[in-house]
Amino acid sequence: LLTALRDDPVPDVRAEALKALGKLEGEDVRRRLFPLLRAHSGPLLLVERAAAATLGDHGRVGDIDALSALRGPATPHDTRMAAWSATIKLLMKAPVVDRDALRRPLAREAERMLVDSHLRARQKAIGLLRTVGDDRSIAALTAQRSREDTESIREDIDGAIEGIRARRDTDPDPNDAALQARLKTLESRLDDAEEDLKALQERY
Numbered sequence: 001l002l003t004a005l006r007d008d009p010v011p012d013v014r015a016e017a018l019k020a021l022g023k024l025e026g027e028d029v030r031r032r033l034f035p036l037l038r039a040h041s042g043p044l045l046l047v048e049r050a051a052a053a054t055l056g057d058h059g060r061v062g063d064i065d066a067l068s069a070l071r072g073p074a075t076p077h078d079t080r081m082a083a084w085s086a087t088i089k090l091l092m093k094a095p096v097v098d099r100d101a102l103r104r105p106l107a108r109e110a111e112r113m114l115v116d117s118h119l120r121a122r123q124k125a126i127g128l129l130r131t132v133g134d135d136r137s138i139a140a141l142t143a144q145r146s147r148e149d150t151e152s153i154r155e156d157i158d159g160a161i162e163g164i165r166a167r168r169d170t171d172p173d174p175n176d177a178a179l180q181a182r183l184k185t186l187e188s189r190l191d192d193a194e195e196d197l198k199a200l201q202e203r204y
Helices: 002-007 011-036 042-058 061-067 077-091 096-113 119-132 135-147 151-170 177-203
Strands: none
Touching (some): 002 011, 011 061, 042 061, 042 077, 061 077, 061 096, 119 135, 119 151
């Protein structure tokens, strides 16, 4: 697989080798992915797209920034969308209480896509904002709705706004006293488990 990834002249073969390595190596495949995320053109786009998708499957939350260049408007559409899909997968790996801080910069990026000349990019932006958007995004979506002539797009915008509001009402507040109490209880249980493990190790 490593030989195919490095040397095979057919980009499809290299892309499939990379996906297979992800399944075999899990998170360890990350080190092979970062050098491939370089906004390639031509046939190598297939390999780059596979690298983005594989990072989404096997990466860490901290890898979101590694995809930032590919999420930009200079990236070919399909690769850009793959980078965004991977980004959302990584975001959802974060603890719920950390997601708002991670969503904020992503929401600003997605809002800029609302005025993209590419219809599919605008549709993707609307879907993304349903997941990462905030109150500021609602204003951007409302403004875009007034510019859209296609009824289905306007309906998608309405759905995204509704999704943002529903998520805002259901996401836990990290400062909520009940949530803090649950976290403290969990920490206490982890401490107890560590003590039990130490006792077992000393006994045996």
